[in-house]
Structure formats: structure tokens, C-alpha cells
Amino acid sequence: MRSLELNMGYMLFLSLVAAVGGLLFGYDTAVISGTIGQVTEQFKLNDWQQGWYVGCALVGSIVGVSMAGILSDKWGRKLVMILSALLFSASGIWCTIASDFVHLVWARILGGVAIGIVSIVSPLYISEVAATQYRGRLVSLYQVAVTIGFLSAYIVNYYLLLYSQSNPLLETPILQYIMVSEVWRGMLGMESVPALLFLLVIFFIPESPRWLIVSHKKEKAKGILFRIYRSVQTVEEHIGMTESVLKTESKNSDWSVLSQPGILKAVIIGVCIAILGQFMGVNAVLYYGPSIFENAGLSGGDSLYYQVLVGLVNTLTSIFALLIIDKIGRKKLIYYGVSGMILSLIMIGLYFILSERFQLSSVVMLVFFLAYVFFCAGSISAVIFVLLSEMYPTRVRGLAMSIAGLSLWVGTYLVGQLTPWLLTYLTPGGTFFLFAVMCIPYILIVWKLMPETAGKSLEEIELYWKNGSKRKEVIKRKR
Structure with missing residues (x-):
């Protein structure tokens, strides 16, 4: 397909709107890092209660991811995004006024x-509106938005803390309460601003054309696809390929489709890379970065400033990964990035072991942390949502992504809950050595079991998993 046929502006607009959800994901996930100390002190939390404060949102994520695929396959991608925007808005407001x-x-x-x-x-919506040759980059916009959400949370936390420490006197008691005396409320509550923006802009995008085809609304799908591809022939080819693949599944239930040998293998691989990715240290850095920096002897303000630097490197590296993911492929990014992660995690562990004996500067630890974030953001963080959004059959893509996503959030919850305990009893050095070891099975699975999906249509990838002994020939087909 010639790039000149594509309406790149429209395709980019659809992807950017959906990616705002990633910004909310990132903000809600990372904002917790700047509030842990304040909430712990205010409510006198022990290690397990502190872990529950961090992990409770992850329990909610497990519930959300469990229903997301089923709801999106039944109601459509757009309506379910509207639901998520409403929930984000309600959560931000409730955190601001929570009484206990x-x-x-x-x-x-x-x-x-x-x-x-x-x-x-x-990411599911973006993968279904993106042209094959741009799918990796456009789905990666979601991950870039996640990192922008992280960075936004770190910046908001840092400046709100500085503002509150300046002891301003605000005329409105409620603002004094939220922005000064209990500033963690303002940090958590700021989420409602982008959430309301997300709710507004979703109404300006159409439903996923692939979902419309599955739902027997082909004429609506044609209109949307024509706005993207601007070629009747190309639209007919896309619809024909999707319908052809769907015919092989028409007599089967969703669960029987997932239980087919090739598709089941794809689901199991997705589950493995999703859950293992959470045990490689990224969430310990995101959730407990300030606490870890404080353990290294930094003040609360300095630790939040360091976390801003972490967020900045995370964002810039994600943008870099977005530019190259379709050029060098998903697997090479993982090979290079995870190798760098292992080395960085070992160096962080050694820092904590040797810092007291040799009085190492905290800047040394910052360098290792930033190196780890660089390699992580440029590999597993950039690739995971791209892979999960393109691995599964059209008809059950939402359900299959929910299964993989469920394992991702279970892993995230366990890491969030266990990290305070690990830092206390395994020591920070031992904790980071453990994360380094967990990188090894991840890279082996990608090397031995995953195909390279860059440059392949969603239907071609689906045929790869289904065709058993002919998989290599299918995935190597040239467009």
C-alpha cells in the first residue's frame, strides 16, 4: 500500500485521542510515589498497610482488565473508553475529599x-485503526503517553510539595487543606483534569472499524476505513481479509477460539511476557523511587527531583523507541534493552552494597537508575502493549488481551505489595539482584517462542499462530 493513499492526519488524530488514556494510566500509576511518605505518616501505616496503599489500585486494575476485553468485544472500544474516563474523573475527585x-x-x-x-x-483501538506499516509507531504513542503521565505526576508532586513547604496562606480553607496542609490530596486530585479532557475528546472519534465488521456493521466500517485509506480498493481488501479470517471462527465460541492450539500458545506466551515484565524492577522504580532515593540519604525534595529526572528519561526514550520500533523490529529492541537492564540492575545492587563502605555519591546511583530506565523504556515498556494488541484474532482480541493484561496486573500488584518487604528484609541491593535474575526467562521466551511481527498485518499474524507447521512461511510473507 502506498503511503500517499493514507490519510495520516486522521489516523494520527484517532491514535492520539486513544493515547490520552495512556496519559491517565501513567499519572494514576506514578502519582502514588510522591504521596507514600505523607500518607504513611498521616495514617500511621506499617509496611504491609503501605504496600496495600500502593497495591489497592492494582487490585482495581485486575478487576478492570478482567472486564475490559469482554465489554469492549460486546459494546465496542469507544464506549468502554468513555467508561474509563468517567471512572478516572470520579477517582481523582474522591481521593481529594477522602475522609479517612x-x-x-x-x-x-x-x-x-x-x-x-x-x-x-x-492500545487495542489504536492497533485496529492503524495501517500495518505504522502500527508499531502508533500503538507506541500509547506508551509514550503513559510515560508523559509518569513525568506529569512527578512534576506535579515536586512543585506541589515545594509550594506547600513555602507555607502559603490561601483564602479558601478547602484549598489550604488540599494544596498545603495535606498536599497529597492535591497530587492525587489533579488526575481529574486530564480525565475530563479524555472524556470530552473521545466523542470526536468513531468506533473501531474492525469491531464494526465483527458486529456486522460493514457499511459503517467502510466509511471509517475510507477516511483512513482513501481508496475503495484498499478498503474492500481490508474488509475481505478480515471477513475471510472471521469465517474460520464463525461456528466457534470465543473460548473455543482461544483454546485452538496455535491461539492458545499465543495467549500463554502473552501471559508469560506480561507477568515476567513486572518482576524486572520497573514498577519498584516507578512506585518506590523516592523512597529508594531517601534510603540512599536524600531529602524528600531531592528524591522527588531525582524522580522527575527518571520520568524525563523515560519519556524521551519512549519517543526514541517509537521512531525505530517499525524499522528494527520488536525482538531486537527487547534483546538490546533487556541486556542493558540486567547490567544496570546489577550495578544498582552493587551500589547499595558498597555505598556505605566507600561513601559513594548518590549521583552514582542516579546514573545507574537513569541507565536502567533508558534500557527499560526503550525495550519492554515500548513493546509490551504493541505485542499484546497485535497477537490475537480479531474476533476475540479484547478477551485475549484481557487474559494477558490480567496477568500483567497481577504481577504489578505482587511487586507493589512485596517491594516494601523486599527492601526491608532482602535489602535494596538484594532486591535489585533479584530483578536482574528475572530478566533472563523474559529474553529467552522472546528469543525462542515469539515471531517478529513488524510489517505484518493483524490478519497475517493471526494466520501465523493458526497455521501450525506452516507458521514460518506465513510470517515471512512479503507484503
């Missing part, structure tokens, strides 16, 4: 449900 720790936990769980939903539906 129990209410705060429930508000965080509600936000977690929204995270789980949007983590499935937004």
Missing part, C-alpha cells in the same frame, strides 16, 4: 479499575 484511609483506598481502587480498562482498550 478506608475511603482513600476505595477511591484508589476505582482509579485502578479505570487503569485496567484503558490499558486494554486504548
Whole structure:
């Protein structure tokens, strides 16, 4: 297909709107890092309660991801994105006014449900409106948005803390309460601003054309596809290929489609890379970065500033990965990135072991942290949602992504809950050595079991998993 035929502006607009969900994902996930110390002190939390404060949103994410695929396959991608925007908005407001720790936990769980939903539906929507040759880059926009959400949360946390420490006197008591005396409320509540923006812009995008085809609304799908491809012939080819693949599944239930040997293998691989990716240190850095920096002797303000640098490197590296993911492929990014992650994690572990004996500067640790973030953001973080959004059959893509996404959030919850305990009893050095070891099975699975999907249509990838002994020939087909 010639690039000149494509309406790149429209395709980019659709992808950017869906990617706003990633920004909310990132903000809600990372904002917690700047509030842990304040909430722990205010409510006198022990290690397990602190872990629950971090992990409760992840429980919500597990609930959200469990229902996201089923709802999006039944109701459509757009309506479910609207639901997630409503939940994000409600969570931000509730966190701001929560009267006690129990209410705060429930508000965080509600936000977690929204995270789980949007983590499935937004990249799924982008993958289904993107042209094959641009799919990796456009789905990666979602991950870039996630990192922008991280960075936004770190910046908001840093400046709100500085503002509150300047002891301003605000005329409105409620603002004094939210922005100064209990500034963590303002940090959590700021989420409602982008959430309301997301809710507004979703109404300006259409439903996924592939979902419309599955739902027997071919004429609506044709109109949307024509706006993207601007060629009647190309639109007919896309619809014909999708319908041809669907015919092989028409007599089977969704679960029987997933249980087919090739598709089942794809689901199992997706589950493995999703859950293993969470045990490679990324969420410990995102959730507990300031606490880890404080363990290295930094003040609360300095630790939040370091976390801003972490977020900035995360964002810039994600943009770099977006530019190259379709050129060098998903697998090479993982090979290079995970190798760098292993080395960086070992160096962080050695820093914590040797820092007291040799009085190493905290800047040394920052360099290792930033190196780790660079390699992580340029590999597993950039690739995971691209792979999960393109691995599965059209008819059950939402359900299959939910299964893989569920394992991702279970892993994320376990890491969030266990990290305070690991830092205390395994020591920071031992914790990072453990994360380094967990990188090894991840890279082996990608090397031995995953095909390279760059440059292949969603239908071609589906045929690869289905065709058993002929998989290599299918995935090597030239467009």
C-alpha cells in the first residue's frame, strides 16, 4: 500500500485521542510515589498497610482488565473508553475529599479499575485503526503517553510539595487543606483534569472499524476505513481479509477460539511476557523511587527531583523507541534493552552494597537508575502493549488481551505489595539482584517462542499462530 493513499492526519488524530488514556494510566500509576511518605505518616501505616496503599489500585486494575476485553468485544472500544474516563474523573475527585484511609483506598481502587480498562482498550483501538506499516509507531504513542503521565505526576508532586513547604496562606480553607496542609490530596486530585479532557475528546472519534465488521456493521466500517485509506480498493481488501479470517471462527465460541492450539500458545506466551515484565524492577522504580532515593540519604525534595529526572528519561526514550520500533523490529529492541537492564540492575545492587563502605555519591546511583530506565523504556515498556494488541484474532482480541493484561496486573500488584518487604528484609541491593535474575526467562521466551511481527498485518499474524507447521512461511510473507 502506498503511503500517499493514507490519510495520516486522521489516523494520527484517532491514535492520539486513544493515547490520552495512556496519559491517565501513567499519572494514576506514578502519582502514588510522591504521596507514600505523607500518607504513611498521616495514617500511621506499617509496611504491609503501605504496600496495600500502593497495591489497592492494582487490585482495581485486575478487576478492570478482567472486564475490559469482554465489554469492549460486546459494546465496542469507544464506549468502554468513555467508561474509563468517567471512572478516572470520579477517582481523582474522591481521593481529594477522602475522609479517612478506608475511603482513600476505595477511591484508589476505582482509579485502578479505570487503569485496567484503558490499558486494554486504548492500545487495542489504536492497533485496529492503524495501517500495518505504522502500527508499531502508533500503538507506541500509547506508551509514550503513559510515560508523559509518569513525568506529569512527578512534576506535579515536586512543585506541589515545594509550594506547600513555602507555607502559603490561601483564602479558601478547602484549598489550604488540599494544596498545603495535606498536599497529597492535591497530587492525587489533579488526575481529574486530564480525565475530563479524555472524556470530552473521545466523542470526536468513531468506533473501531474492525469491531464494526465483527458486529456486522460493514457499511459503517467502510466509511471509517475510507477516511483512513482513501481508496475503495484498499478498503474492500481490508474488509475481505478480515471477513475471510472471521469465517474460520464463525461456528466457534470465543473460548473455543482461544483454546485452538496455535491461539492458545499465543495467549500463554502473552501471559508469560506480561507477568515476567513486572518482576524486572520497573514498577519498584516507578512506585518506590523516592523512597529508594531517601534510603540512599536524600531529602524528600531531592528524591522527588531525582524522580522527575527518571520520568524525563523515560519519556524521551519512549519517543526514541517509537521512531525505530517499525524499522528494527520488536525482538531486537527487547534483546538490546533487556541486556542493558540486567547490567544496570546489577550495578544498582552493587551500589547499595558498597555505598556505605566507600561513601559513594548518590549521583552514582542516579546514573545507574537513569541507565536502567533508558534500557527499560526503550525495550519492554515500548513493546509490551504493541505485542499484546497485535497477537490475537480479531474476533476475540479484547478477551485475549484481557487474559494477558490480567496477568500483567497481577504481577504489578505482587511487586507493589512485596517491594516494601523486599527492601526491608532482602535489602535494596538484594532486591535489585533479584530483578536482574528475572530478566533472563523474559529474553529467552522472546528469543525462542515469539515471531517478529513488524510489517505484518493483524490478519497475517493471526494466520501465523493458526497455521501450525506452516507458521514460518506465513510470517515471512512479503507484503
